[in-house]
Amino acid sequence: NAGVTQTPKFQVLKTGQSMTLQCAQDMNHEYMSWYRQDPGMGLRLIHYSVGAGITDQGEVPNGYNVSRSTTEDFPLRLLSAAPSQTSVYFCASSYAVGFQETQYFGPGTRLLVL
Amino acid sequence: AQKVTQAQTEISVVEKEDVTLDCVYETRDTTYYLFWYKQPPSGELVFLIRRNSFDEQNEISGRYSWNFQKSTSSFNFTITASQVVDSAVYFCALSEARNTGNQFYFGTGTSLTVIP
Secondary structure, X not given: OOXXXXXXXXXXXXXXXXXXXXXXXOOOOOEEEEEEEOOOOOEEEEEEEEEOOXXXXXXXXXXXXXXXXXXXXXXXXXXXXXXXXXXXXXXXXXXXXXXXXXXXXXXXXXXXXX | OOOEEOOOOEEEEEOOOOEXXXXXXXXXXXXXXXXXXXXXXXXXXXXXXXXXXXXXXXEEEOOEEEEEEHHHOEEEEEEOOOOHHHOEEEEEEEEEOOOOOOOOEEOOOEEEEEEO
């Protein structure tokens, strides 16, 4: 298994540009999520999905959209990038939905918005 | 209020020293889970351990050990005989049953540097 994969690894955007961060997992995990990591703030939940066709907002959803058309993929869209979205983005997945589940993280995407 | 507090922002130790990373959490739930993750310089997040609130037994895995004390709401992580490869940022996280999703509340991390 490749586990959780993310592309791209690095991206530079100009303010106002849009882009999609890709996330895929090959473990047939039910739950997937996106976090952002900022210095001194740990990781914060952006959006999550409890299964194909079902998504919901996390702690910091503004400026981001998600969809989950398949179990494997969970892309994160930035509609109009802002410098405040400069961050490292992590996708995570877990086998099932439930607070007892361990989440496994992808390698991250480092995003710089100028 | 911060649900998970890692008061030590940065720690430096000399190789072979023991080091303890502190984690204090806040929850009103009786059932919850605690986790530790390691983030090496390469950037990925590596799962280390999961512990549920009903299991207060200390756990040892090689040079790593964890001390869970509900009375003080702490879940501390000790590395014995530290090595350079232990240099990383370590995150403690809390998961509560009240969550609508599998949300983790992460601490802000402790950056550990092991000096050869």
